[in-house]
Amino acid sequence: MESTQTEPGAVATADAHPEVRTAAGVVRGRWRATTAPGSGERGALRSAAFLGIPFAEAPVGERRFRAPVPQAPWHGVFDAAAFGPTAQRGDPGVTLIPEPSVPGQSTLNVNVFTPSPAEPAEGAGLPVLVWIHGGGYFAGSPASPWYDGRNFNRDGVVTVTISYRLGFDGFGWIEDAPANRGVRDWLLALEWVQENIAAFGGDPSRVTIAGQSAGGGAVMTLLGMEAAQHLFHGVYAISGALADVSAERSEAFGRALAAELGAAPTRAGLGALSEERILEAQKKLTAFDGGDMSDIIENGLPLGPSVDGELILRPTPESFRAGVGSDKPLVLGATDDEFSMATADAGRIMRWVPTGMLLGRLGVPKAARSAYLAANADVRAKGKARLAGRVLTDRMFRAAILRIVADRGSAPTWVYRFAWPSGHFGFAEHCLDVPFFFDCLDGPAMEPLAGPNPPQALADELHAAAVAFIAGRDPGWSRHDEHGRRGRVYDTPTRELSDLYASVRPLI
Template identity: 65%
Template sequence: MTQTSTGTLVEADTTAGRVRGAWRGEPGTAGASAAFLGIPFAEAPVGELRFAAPVPHRPWEGARDALDFGATAQRGDPGVTLIPEPSVPGESTLNVNVFTPAPAPTAVGEGLPVLVYVHGGGYFAGSPASPWYDGAAFNRDGVVTVSVSYRLGFDGFGWIADAPLNRGVLDWLLALEWVRDNVAAFGGDPARVTIAGQSAGGGAVLALLGMPKAQPLIAAVYSISGAAADVSLADAEAFGRRLAEAGGVEPTRAGLSRLSEERVLELQQKLTASVEGGNPLDGLRSFIDGGLSLGPVIDGDLVPMATVEAIRAGIGADKPLVLGATDDEFSMILDGAKDKLRWVPARYLLGKVGLKGGARSAYLAANREVTRRGTAAIVGRYLTDRMFRTLALRIARARGAAPTWLYRFSWRSPNFGSAVHCVDVPFFFDCLGAERVGAIAGEHPPQALADDVHGGAVAFVQHGDPGWSRFTDAAGTARVYDTPSRTAADGYAGVRPLVAP
C-alpha cells in the first residue's frame, strides 16, 4: 500500500479503495494528526440490505473523499442531549472515522496501538460524529483512534421472523474486521486493538468481550458506564411482533419493509416510551425490572449467553479489562423534586423503587455519606447502582483472576452537584475545550483530572495496564477519579449490599 500527502490533504489505501483525508495541524509537527471521516465499511443498509447482515463495501475507483462525517443511523434532531451527537442524513450509515498521527502503512508489529470507540445512546440513538469523540488527544499520545457507526433501534436489534438477529452486533463485528484489515494503512497495529465505549457503547464492548466470534478481533476492553441489554429471545420476539402488529404488517422482512424508516421509528418510540405522565421513579422502576427492549439479544449463537454469564464462563479472560461508572449516573432526574423529597424518608422511597428488608438496611448503612445529602441523593445513587455500578462490580468479580481494573468517577460537576452520566467522557478524550463541555462540566473543568483519566486510558491502550492495582474481590481496589484522584480499597463498598456474594 502507498500513502501520499499534498498540502493539507493526505491519502491512504484501504481494501476497498483509496481515501482522501485531511491533516489537522502541519504534518510532522507536534500534535498534528490526520482525520479520515465517513469511510464506508459496509454497503448502505437499504433496500434488500435493510434487515440483512452487513455486506462489506464494494471497491471504488480513484480516491474517495473522507473529509466529512458519514451518514448516521440516528435520524432527525435528537434534541438536547448531554453529549453533542449530531445526526447526518444519508443512506450509507455503516462507516468509520479514523484519526491518526501517522497516516502511513506500517509493517507487522510496528504500528501504533489502536482505540476503537463505540458510541452510546441506549442502542437506539447516538452518533459517532460528536466533536467529543475526535481522536486528537489520543493521536497526540501515540494512539490511532477509530469511531464506528452501527444500526440502531429496531433496524439494528429488532426481532424479525426471517431476518438475522443482532444486526447491530454484526455491524460491530464487520467494523472490527475492517480495522483488522485496514488500520495498518493508517499507522496502526491490528494486533493491538482496544475497544471502548460509554453507556450503551460500554455495554456493547462488554458484550463483545463475552462473544466468542469477537475474540480474534480485540486485544483489550475499556467500558465506561456500561449498560448491558441482555434481551432474551422471547422478549425480543414479543416486541418485534407488537411493533409489526402496530404497523399493520406481518413480522417479516417483506412486511416490515413496507413501513418507512420514519414509521418504524415512530412505532419504536411509542412502544418503548416510559410510563405515561412522566413519573421518573415509576419509569426507572420499570426499566430496572424489565430492562431495555432493544439491544443485543441472547440468541444462543452470536450472543451465546448474558454478559455476566459469558464472562463468568471464561470468555475473554485473556483480555485486559478496565470498567467503571460515575457515582451518580442518573441522579439528575430527581433534581426537580429535591425540595419535595427532602420530607420523604429515604427508607420509604427506596422501598417504592424495589429495595426492601435487610438489603435496604445494609445499603443505607454502606452509603451514610450519600444519605446525609438528602433523600433525592440516596435514591439517585440507588438507581445508578442498579443500572450501572452493580454490573461493573459483578463483572469484575466474575472475571476472577483475569486482568481487571475497576474505577469510579466521583468528581461532582458544578452544574449538577454530582458525578452525572456522561460527565466523564470529555475527560477520557481530554477534550475539555470542545463544544458544550461547559454545559455538563462547568466553565473550568479541571485539566489535572483529564490528565489522570486520559493518561490512564492511554497507558492501558499502550501497555494493557492503566496504572493502579488490579481488582481482587478480597481487596476491592478501585481508582477513584476526583480532585485529587486516589486508589481506594473496597472502592465499591456502597454497591456490595446489592450484589450477591
C-alpha cells in the same frame, strides 16, 4: 475523481491532503493540529482525519434488516472530508454529549484519526482505539466532536469511531431476518479495522475497544462473545449498560411493534414501511410513563443485543463465568451519580415519601435497606432526591461492576470510580467522564455538562491512564482482586482505595 497512484498507506506529500489505500479504494483525509501544544515526549503534533469511510453497503432496500455486506470497491478517490450519514435521525436529546445527526443512507461508516497515515515497518504499528458510541442502543452518533481522536493521536494512538444501526433497525426481532444486526455491524467494522488499520499506521494486533453507556455495554457484550475474540485485545468500558435482552422479550416486542403498525412481522411486511413510521412506533412502545421503574432497572429497554443462541449464545455474565474473554485485560467503572439528574428536580415531592417506601419503589429489598442507608449516609444527608439518584445509579451501573468483576474471577481487571463533581450539577453525572477520557475539555458544549473551568489536570491524568492501557501497559493502579478490591477514584485529588465500591455491596 481520477484514481491516485499513491502506494498503499502512503502520504502523497508532506503538506498535501493525506491519501491511504484501503481494501476498497483510496481515501483522502485532512491534516489538523492536535489540541494541546505537547512536546517530544507527548507524541505527534498533527492528526490526520479520514471521515465517513463506508465499511459496508448502505443498509437500505433489499439490504435493510439483513446482515451487513462489506463495501464494494470504488474507483478514484473517496474524499473523507466530512462525517458520513448517521443511523440517528433528528435529536432524541438523551445525553449531554453533542452527537449530531447526519442525513443520508450510507450509515455504516468509520472515522479514522491517525498521526501517521502510512504503512509502518513490521512491528512498528501504533496501538489502536476503537470507540463505540452510546445512546441506549437507539440513539447516539460517531460524529461527535468529543469523540475526535486527535489527542489520542498526539499521544501515539490511532483512533477509530464506528457507526451501527440503532433501535428496531439494528436490534428488533423480525421473523425472517438475522437477529442482532447492530452487533453484526460492530463485528464487520472490527473486521474492517483488522484488514485496513495498518495502512493508517495502526497495529491490528493491538486493538482496544472502548465505549460509554450503551457503548460500554457493547464492548462488554463483545468481550463475552466467542465470535468476536479475534478482533480485539483489550476492553475499556465506561458506565457500561449491558442489554442481554432475552429471545422471548425481543420477539414479543417485535410482534407488538408489527401489530402497532398493522404489518406482518417479516422483512417484507416491515420493509414496506418508512423508516419514519417504524421510528414513531418504536418511540411509542418504549416511552416511560413515569411509574414504577423496577422493570427498566431490572431488564432495561427491549431494544439492544439479544441472546439469540446463534451470535450471542448466553447472557454475558454467564460467558464471563465460563471464561470467555478471560485472556483480555478490562478496565471498567462508572461515575458516582450516573442518574441523579433524573431525580434532581423531584426533591419537593420526595420529601413527603417515607424513605422505606422510596427505596422499595426503587427495588431495594427490605433486608438490605438499613445497611444500604448506613453505607450511603453522606448521600442520604443531601436529601431524598440525591438518595434516589444514587440508588438508580447503583442498581443500573455500579452493582453491575462488582458482579462483572466477580464473574471474571482472576482475569486481569482494573476498576475505577469517576467522582469529580460537575461544576454545573454538583455531582458526577452520566457522560461527565467522556471529555476527560478524550482530553477534549476545550471542546464545544462543555459547560452545560461540566460547568466552567473543569480541571485539565484531571483530564491529563485520566487520559494518560487510558493511553497506557491501550498501549499494553497497566493503567497505573492496582488490579482488582477479592483480597484488596483496590481501584482508582478520579477526583481532585485522585487516589487509590481499597474496596472503592463498598457502599454498593449491600445491594449485591
